[in-house]
Amino acid sequence: MTPSLDVRVDDRRHSRVLQSPLAAPRGGIMLHYDDSSRDDWAVEWFHDPRCTNGYTWLVLDDGRVVELADPAMRTPHAGACKTPKANSVYYGIAAATNGLVPVTAPQLASIVALCLDLVRHHHWAIESLDDRLVGHDEQAVWTPQYTTRRELWGRTGRKVDPTGLRPDGRPIIDLAEMKRRIASLT
Helix, strand or coil: CCCCCCCCCCEECCCCCCCEECCCCCCEEEEEECCCCCHHHHHHHCCCCCCCCCCCEEECCCCCEEECCCCCEECCCCCCECCCCHHHHEEEEEECCCCCCCCCHHHHHHHHHHHHHHHHHHCCCHHHHHHHEEEHHHHEEECCCCCCCHHHECCECCCCCCCCCCCCCCCCCCHHHHHHHHHHHC
């Protein structure tokens, strides 16, 4: 039996978004941003009947961590991806920000701490971080559900988070920096 997951959470507000049993074992962490402009609106959105996506954790500007779903369940955070059953394989962590505003220092610190807790909980080798810590943008693929352009089906490019769309090219969440910070703390 796997020991219960022990991560620092400031608030548990399990959203109304569908949670389902895992369809595959956990194998990593997928980073996102939720495309919000205010933390209070971000938290409210996951309780809105129109919301159809969800994450395991949402990290606010001040670094507070809101658990939106039971970590033992899957949520609809990934959609169609290169990795089959990505909603189960990856925990979903989102920063409350958008495609132009980089994460704050407290957000980054909390995301690093969450990831480190998960790496330790699962006893994942630090050398495996390149495969285990991924961005939504490097996994999300086009399917007939999202486009009629057959030449795109199965290709990445459907999502831009956590890299974002800043004109200066600065990522919203720098995955390489995340991996370096996590590795330095193990």
